[in-house]
Amino acid sequence: MNTKIQHTSHAPALRNVLEASQLIGGHRPWPRVVVTPELWNTLTKGLVDGAWTLLGLWGEAGWVHLALHEAATGLIAVASLPCPNERFPSVGGAHPPAQRLERAIADLVGLQPVDAPDSRPWLDHGRWPLRHPLGMATRATGAMPPYRFLPAEGESLHQIPVGPVHAGIIEPGHFRFTANGEAVVRLEERLGYVHKGIESLLAGATLERAARLVGRVSGDSTVAYALAFARAAEAATETDTPDRAHWLRALMAELERLANHLGDIGAICNDAAFALMLAHCAVLREQVLRASAACFGHRLLMDCIVPGGVVADLPADGAKVLRALVAELRRRFPPLIELYDNTASLQDRTVGTGFVRPALIQQFGCGGPIGRAGGRVFDARRQPGYPPYEQLKFEAPVRTDSDVNGRVWLRISEAQQSLVLVEQILERLPPGPVRGKLNLSGQPSEGMALVEGFRGDVLVWLRLAADGTVARCHPRDPSWFQWPLLEAAIEGNIVADFPLCNKSFNGSYSGHDL
């Protein structure tokens, strides 16, 4: 934990605010404290003032937990509020980024946010056999009233409902557009279609099964999730992971980032009808996946990272395969960047499209390429940081244009940085074992981790029971703080530019719906 506190604003530092609260033992690596409703409201006010950023908000029977990050000091903390009456003061009332998280808590745990501006269900579509599966579960009785979409009033407005089954090979979700001619007046998302009850399946699971489950919260980010889960389990049990495992994990994480960014760059251009870019980027992406399979046995690297280390070491020819991959990408990628840069008709579609105000990005604590393309300097590899990134030289590019074009360029720069990182890791990979045993002490313990996936910061919070099984685990996808901004990004754009905006976000449905 960073203990230096810089008083950069008038607001009191998070550490001082939480000082008097009761610290929960065995929560690592960051503190967790029990707070009063008054202090809870003070924390909400700090969120509104921008003194700290919302990292997560989740519940369990009788409790809500609020994870915060104070950028100025680097402090991360969890505030837990007891809810004896199944109610808690709404954070979302004053701080909109918390609204959907609160609606999810009401659906899953049954705790009601008091004075919340939006009391509609979010993940519960009235199709489950029970209600409040993570709280005091009861049998679902009676049909749920139809979902009320927010109104948009005015002359000659029309609605376009899209989804949940979309036209492409993508995940399901519903978009309700209200348009005036071609211009979008309002977009409202309705998600939750791929809710699989993962948190419920995690409760009581062995660490091994839990790692497989968390690795499938969002299949495209399986490395990031498995890494976050492993790090949370290692933090909870105070296990030192072998050095080589850290480096191999970073290698996998960068391969995943590279593959996804290449896929996204191609897909965004394809949605502007520039299929050539997709064809070429898809070839490069395929090469990354093949190299991943050759080195670690799975194209998407599923189940390669486990609590304690990694499943298998790099094979004898692994470094050679990856060096050849980097060389090939260094040869093939630059002409594609040039192609993007020189195609005015393509940029005509991307420049200025889907602009998100940087103030909104700050407010929502939006991470990943969307956040960094909108001026938010945050990368979990840097802060809070985790090994081996502190020993690696890389840039975390930041832009301020905050449009589709900016997000394309940001991904291009990050993909290039991933190449630099892969090379460095291969160069300096330390020797030694790749997997150790967890120190399961027979005591309940709690751990937490924040990991930079290709989409942004993935948070995993974990409580282990005395027997080493999972008592409660909450994975929070970066998309929670990105999806709402898509609604803002599309405002004033034409309907036909929605696919472009949506692809430039590439939010996760599965990661969000859990």
Place this chain on the structure above:
Amino acid sequence: MRKLLFQNLLRWPLTVAAPAPSKPALAELSAKVDRAARQRLGRSLAIREVDAGSCNGCELEIHALNNAYYDLERFGLHFVASPRHADVLLVTGPVTANMREALERTYHATPDPKWVVAVGDCGRDGGVFAGSYACIGGVAEVIPVDLHIPGCPPNPIQLLEGLLALLQFQKSP
């Protein structure tokens, strides 16, 4: 752009040779699909992909079928945007309770004769998500399934082997 296009004319194609149709898939199909339907479907199949609860892993690999290495269209198989245009529904995921109706409606919107291919371990029996309050289970719990392609996720070659079995099966009398 011209330079890039020209260079590609001179490069060898990246496309891999077609794998043999999967034997288990052929066996499963012959047990299920009647001959009349086979003859009516012809040799070019339009596929509509439906994510009914997947983690997105299967979608990534299904996407890969369209890249230059696997080039699905050379077999007469192509993805379409609407179930109305589809002969085959390619369904992924441990059908979630929240997606059940959408999947059923997509199925009914697809004209007969049609085939349903359940992709991935989740599509077969719910996979790692089996037993959840929010999941129905395999695709066959909701709509009739003609063919299963297992894997978590199945890689593009495994997907090709399964899909080619569909074509092979149509040719056989």
